[in-house]
Amino acid sequence: MTKTAFITGATSGIGRATAYEFAKHGINLVLCGRRLERLQSLEQELKHLTEVHILNFDVRDKAETFNAVESLPKPFDSIDILINNAGNAHGLDPIQDGSIDDWxxxxxxxxxGLLYVSKAIIPQMTARQSGHIINIGSSAGKEVYPKGNVYCASKHAVLAVTEGMRIDLNPFGIKVSAINPGLVETEFSKVRFKGDDKANDVYKGFDALQAQDIAEIIYFVISRPDHVNIADMLIFPKAQANSTTVKKDL
Incomplete structure (x- = not known):
């Protein structure tokens, strides 16, 4: 039976790579994002591999999120796999200098945003007593690093929510997993540094993880036998030992 996956933040990075990886395996896709042109382009690229439906909305907007999920036509309205991937980092400042807008x-x-999307989709999973939710966390959810304060707090919260979901949804047979990457070379740093050239230095001097690496791991997690749930994974590039220890050849 063909499964349907709902992927937030699908227009770039890990979300986009996961859409490609799932499409290769014939999983139907609901692709979500704020950038409509990118969504439309992705739909055109993948529709020869699988069935694709796009939803253009911002997960920060509660009403938009619920309306988008409620608008899904058949057969896309039955979600088997939820990938809560949408996320961002804004700024890298000590707490006393941080921007409230960034926070x-x-x-x-x-x-x-993760909670809104999950709240909109979980009821159908509990009704069917099946489903798999994967929340994309970060190594920043495992440890706090200098100037990471609020971003790290948000990713610690993702892990706490994930663990709470796993407990609460256990009676319904729903799998809940956390994938926590370290340094992945995506648009992440461009967003964090707001277009500053500092973003170009983040991945210099070592082989960072690529979005495709994480996409393949996500597919591995969702393709395990029914009795197997990979609850939590931390993934680093070889050069990275923790959030502040990276072997760079500069």
């Missing part, structure tokens, strides 16, 4: 953006997308 709001991180909490609204990384935590509240």
């Amino acid at each position: 709001d953006a991180m909490m609204d997308i990384n935590v509240k």
Whole structure:
């Protein structure tokens, strides 16, 4: 039976790579994002591999999120796999210099957005007593690093929510997993540094993880036998030992 996956933040990075990986395996896709042109382009690229439906909305907007999920036509309205991937980092400042707008953006997308999407989709999973939710966390959810304060707090919250979901949804046979990447070379740093050239230095001097690496791991997690749930994974590139220890050849 063909499964349907709902992927947030599908227009770039890990979300986009996961859409490609799932399409290769014939999983139907509901692809979500704020950038409509990118969604439309992705739909055109993948529709020869699988069935694709796009939803253009911002997970920060509670009403938009619920309306988007409710608008899904058959057969896309039955979600087997939820990939809560939408997330961001804004700024890298000590707490005393941090921007409240940056804090709001991180909490609204990384935590509240994840909750809104999950709340909209979980009821159908509990009704069917099946489903798999994967929340994309971060190594920043495992440890706090200098100037990471609120971003790390948001990713610690993602892990706490994931663990709470796993407990609460256990009676319904729903799998819940956390995937926590370290340094992945995506648009992440461009967003964090707001287009500053500092973003170009983040991945210099070592082989960072690529979005495709994480996409393949996500597919591995969702393709395990029914009795297997990979609850939590931390993935680093070889050069990275923790959030502040990276072997660079510069």
